Structure formats: structure tokens, C-alpha cells
Amino acid sequence: MTQTRHGFPSRDGNESDQTAKEVKFVKGESASKSKSKLRYDPAFGRGAAFHFRRDWELYLLLFIPLSFVLVFKYAPMSGLVLAFKDYKIARGFWGSEWVGFEVFAEIFAKHDFGRAVRNTLLLNSLDLVFSFTIPVLLAILLNEIKNVKFKRINQTLLYLPHFLSWIIIGAIAYQLLSESNGVINNLIAMMGGTRIPFLQEDNNWLVSYLAIGIWQSMGWGTIIYLASMSGINPELYEAATVDGAGRWRKVWNVTLPSIRATIVTLLIMNLGRVMEGSFERIFALQNKATTEFTTTIPVLVYRWGIESGNFSRATALGLFQSVIGLVLVLLADRVAKKLGEDGLL
């Protein structure tokens, strides 16, 4: 029996019974602890070795995602000590001198720091207002389309920009929008209008930046909402129809409340990114005439860490950014719970 692979059907009737039982117990455990205590559990009170021998395939499967998270999410965190050191490449990771919070003090005194924090918050808050709400609207619109083929085509077209690199989007943006050569401006000029500096004036740049961001991400953003909408019980809509609700009513009173939990979850996760933002997006869309909004935290991390080779400073800035992000997520989670939502944690 020990040689029978756990969970796989076996020719021996007795053994397969035994195995099936065990499967049940395992399932029971994960579903609810109190339940499993009531049942007879042959594994109760045995040591780690027993569990490993019995379920080693499952542990092996668990090992893959676990090691992924550890290698790529936790192990790099050890590098955070750089923020508290005067890191010199030649002296190495441990050989560099500890300096406490000196690096942070330096950063906060930097000319660009205040501006970077302001811009990061500004760009990402605006993104949150527009790039976050528009996918919800779009998902509702897509959900209302009854012709499956038309809906599929639209969805595919909307997803596509998500797969383009920002560098390519940036190049396309300048080809289309630049003042003296851009296709759109050439059209405007041909029709007798005056050329508009879409990307070459600070405020216009901000609008273009947001619009391009919305275009790039809105389709992809609808996926989770659409999934959540497909789970809405059709009886709710039927009942609403019986009650005489029109399309707007149904959207307002059935669809939206049903996906509220999803919206809140995504909102909390997005709040955590208010201090981050994409480096490539700025890098690809910026130019030197509109620099008012283009100095952000990721840009500084790149300039200090990669261009100047000051890894300590870049790490400290990154850590600062992450800590604020974490605080925001926790706060938002608290607020959501206060408002009667489930929250994240």
C-alpha cells in the first residue's frame, strides 16, 4: 500500500478505498478545520515526516510556486540593506560601511526629491481617477453587447495595446502627435487649423500621457470585471426585468453592486501603486521641453542607481516608495472594512 501513489486509482479495491478516504480528509482539512476534527483522522498527531512521505507529490508541487516567490520576491529584499550602507561595488555587499539613515537624509535634501514625489502622486492619482474607472465602464459596455462575435472582436482589439512595449508606443506617439511632423498635426494643418503641441507643452503633455495610458491599459483592465460579471446570477436580471427595470436600471442595481467587491479589491491594490508608476511609460513619452511632470520617483531611481551608479541612494528611494505604498494599502484596507467591504487582508 505504501507504494500506491496517493490519489491515483489503484487496481486493488481496498487500497483505492483507503486512498479515496484520505483524499477526502485532506480536502476536509483545507475546507474547514472544525469539521476535520469531528472526523476520524488517521494522520492526526503524527510528525512532519509522516506527512511528507504521504503527500510528497503535493509538497513538490507547492515547492514550485513557493520557490518562485522566495527567489524573486523575498530573496531580493536582502538587498535592501544597501539603503543603510555606503555601498561600493569593489568592497562588496557586506564589506561596505554601515551609515544608518544618512542616505535617506541625503535623498530628502535633494533638489529633485520633492518634485518627484509630487509628480509621482499627481500622475498616479490622475491615472487612478481615469485609468481605473474607464475599464469598469468599458466592461459594463462590453457586457451589454449581445452579439458574441462582435464582442469577441472588440475585446481582442482592446487587449492588443497592452502587449506593445512602451518604447514602441512612445515612438508611435511622436510619429502621430509631434508638432511639426506628426500625422495628426499634418491633418489639422491641411484642414486649415493651427498645429497643436500635444506632447510639447506641459499641460497638453499631461493630458496626452493620461490618454495614451488609458488607451494602452483599458482593454486589459476589463478582463477581471468581465469575469466577475459572468458570475452574476441571471435570475437577478430576470427578476429585475419582471420588476420593470430598463437597461440602465439593471446596470445600476444589478451589475454594479455585484462587482462591487471586485472593484474595491482592485482599488486597494491600485492605491498601493500610487507611489510607483511606470518608468518606461515616462521614459518613452518624455521630451526635454516638457519636464514639469516627468521627474518621478522611478526616474530618479534610474538616474541615481543606474546612471550614477549610486546603488545605495536608489535603493533607499525605492524602499521609501515601497513603505509609503504599503501604508497606503493598509490604510485603504482599513477604510474599506470600516465601510462594510471585505477588504484584502
Add this chain to the structure above:
Amino acid sequence: MGKKFTWILVSVIIVGLLSGCMGGSGKNANSNTGSEEPTPSANKSADGKYADYSAGFPEKVTLELPVYERAFEGWNVTDNYYTRWIQQEFGDKHNVTVKFIPITRSNEVTDYEQLLASHKAPDIIYHYDMPQALAYYGEGVMQELDLDEIAHYAPTYWKTMGDTIKQYGVVDKKNVFFFGERPSLDSFTTLIRKDWVEKVGMKMEDLTSLEKYNELLAKWKEAGLGAGGETLKKNNYTFNYAFRDWPIDEKYRALYSDLGVADLTTADTERYLRNLNYQYNNGLIDKEFYLRDDENKAKAEFVAGKTGTFSFYLSSNTDVITSALKNNPDAEFAVLDAQASVPEGRKPQGRAYWPFGMIMGINYESTEMERAAVWMYLEWMSQPENLFFLQNGVEGENYTLDADGIAVKNADFKGDSVLSQNNNKDYWCLVVETVKYDDPKQMREAYLRSMSPPGYEKLAQDSLAYYDKYAEFRTPDALYSVVLEKVNEYKADLNSLFQELYVKIAIAPESEFDATYEAAKKTYLDAGYQEILDEKQAAIDAGNYK
């Protein structure tokens, strides 16, 4: 239930990972651990100080060399006819694996920093500009050199460069740098559309000052021809030489003239910006010059016939002339006299190169054998026949020798041994900056050919003639013999800030020029430039510069 076990698993993995990540540097692990001590099998040289490797290293040595990746079409910098030839001729004969590490030309510091941080940097750390080379040294990634060792392993190279190395290679009283040779020749050229000049009733000889040049640009604009070419000034700041006072004041130059940090606050720069602002507001130059942030973008404008001037390093295989002719079959080209960008009454000053080309240091992680391999490689490349082959290719295929003993390039050659677009310079720049012949006359002639596009030899001649004519007005930046900490600290920030501020000043309405410039000066000084000036002043007062 399984929790305890999961935790055990987790901790085992974490410990394993951390030890994997932190455990020493990977670089030496693979190639030659423990080779710091001379191996017993290596024979000592006559004086017993340096091992004799002339018959090859006793064990396989991996020599990692940097090579600029300039994104030439169809050219693989790390594996081509010449890298294989180097492996065969140098590597195999000395038991060395020659490995080329590509360094993006336009992003070289970034690339080096990343390679250094991951312990994968090549054995040679190089840069064309001294402040950055000093910055590398300041990071502690270059080892101190033993000059006798260089002389021992690379006598030919030492004979050419020894004096320069002794004079300029010293920092903080330590020998750190070694150099490539730089003969006094330069191919930087500004092309101008001669047909446009003549179309508006002017002659090339009329362009004797900035005022005249601006007049020409205004006429171009009126005639609807196009604008003057202009690019975003970044990374290398040589823009205000034409606006400087002559003769120069040594200490003033030492304080303000710096290739890597722009002197936004000086009167020279103010004059430059005032002119740029005038040109911009009157539509004399490319309106979107700040979008032309690399050479190709400026070239595209010139080729498309939107701008009438273009500055670049002229070379025999440039495609700018043929491309421009495709769009405008009537186009004619001439070299713009440097005098045409100089205001009335000033001199056509320029930045002189230091008397050396590439500035190099040895990676702090390189072993004794790898270092010896570097010297032997330099020595090997300094041999005229090897250098000549690298610079010219295969006789009868890439070139034929003419009566003067100069290689005549076969421009249409497309075979295996085709040279890179800049004639393989990124391989031989370690020892010399230009094509090399023993006879100076021959050398000049050969250099001229290397910068002459077929049918446009006159352009190269004119360019070099102007270069000679204005030789007396070229001055090099001061060389500091101490590490300037503040320069390293603020350089990247100021580089970015300068671009932002100068564009803002340049595109401001003329009436707002003064206010914008004053505000920019203050921002720039506060952002660290004042600290740099203070530090440099202290170094100057202490006499730590040449």
C-alpha cells in the same frame, strides 16, 4: 498540520538562496581560481620578477575585453571574422580565450555599472573622458598598476605610450590609467547644403561669422528651403567654445570647462543661449531640436531635406550623402567653416583632445594572469602587421596597396572579412585612435581616405584643412589629479537638469529670456553646481590639476 514542515522547507530554501546570492563573486570562479600565485610551471623571467608567458599560459586564461556596441546593421560585435581572427592569432597561441563584452556606446556608463555590480565587467574598464574614468577609480573598481610589469610584457606598446602613462596615468600618487595613442587628427565635420547657400544668393566664402550664418538661415527660411540643423545638447558639453574669450585664462578654464558638466552660469553660456534663443524664436533652426536626441534623428531631418546642416564624424562609409541624394538629387554638399558659428570678433575655439585616446584601467577583480594577458594583448595589437590587418582587412579583398604604400579601400567589398562601419575601430581603439602608418605623411593621407566618402574627397580635405587651420584655438580641459567627489555625486542630476533648463531658456519668448535665465542659474547652482565649483576651486588652489 503540514505547516511545521513547510516552514522547515522555507527556511532551508532561504538559507540556500542567500548563500547562493552572497557567496563571493562569480567572475573568477569559472576561469582560473587561485591563479594569483604564480604557478610553479611558469618560468620566471630573467630578473625573476615576472613569470614568462611568451610560450602561452600554463592554464587557460579568459581575457574579457570591452567592445563598443554601436548597433551597426548586420554587424555582430562579439562574433565576427575579426574576433575569430583575434582568437586564432592571439588567443590560441597564448592559451587564452578572448571574450568580447559588448558595451552600448550611447549608454556605456550604465552598462559598466551593471556589469560591475554583477561581477561580470571585462578586464579592461575604459572610457574616453577623464572625469568618468576618475569616477570609476573613485568607486574602487580599478587596481593599482605596476608600470614595470607593463614594460615587461608589452615593450612595443610601452615604447609608444610609456611617457604618456607616466605623466597622465597617476591619480592620488598611484598609477591607475593606461592609454591608447591619439595622433592629432579629427574627422568631426559640419556638412551644409551648398546648393541652398547658392540658391539664396550667397557663397560659401561669405559665411565668416555667426551673424552671417544667421543671415543665411533667415534667407533659407524666407525662401522656404529649411532650417539650420540643431540637436539636443546632452552628455558632452562643448557648445560654448565659440563664445569664450581668447586667450584663455588657465584657472577659469580649469574651473568651468568640463565635458561632462555644463557651465550654465558663465557669461560664455549666456552668449550661446542668447543666440540659440534668437535662432529659435526667429525660426532659423529646427523647431523641434530638443526631440533630436541622437545622431540618427538629426540625420533623418538632414536627409529628408528639412534641415540644411548636419554635424557628425565624417567617414568614408557614411550613408548620409547617398541617402540625402536619394531624396534631393540636386543636393550639393560643403564643409561649414567653424568660423561660421563664431560671433564677430571672437576666435573659433574648440575642445582639444588630451594627448591620449582611450583611458583604461584594469578591473579590480582581474587576476595576475589576466592582467598579463591584457598587456600581452596590447603588445600583440601594437605590432604593425596585426594592427594593419585589423584596420584594413585582407589585402586584395578589403583593399589594395597603392604606390605610396597606403591601403586603398575596396568600397564595394561585401565578403566575410568586411570591416565594421567605423573600420573596426572599436577593436583597435585600445592602442590607437586613428589608422596608423609609421610615416606621418602617409598616415595623414590614409586618415584622409578613411574619412572620404567616394566621390566626395574634397569634403574630407576641407574638414581636415579647417582642423589644421584652427589648431591654435583648441584647448584641452584641465586634468585633475584628485578624484572630484562632488562631480561624481551631481553629474547625472546636473546633466538632466541642464538639458531641461537650457531648452526652457532657448524656447522662451525673447522678452522673457533674462528672467528665465536668471531663475535657471539659481536652480542649477542650488542643485549642486555651486558645490562642484567650490570643490574644483579648492583643488585648483591646491595645484592639483594640469
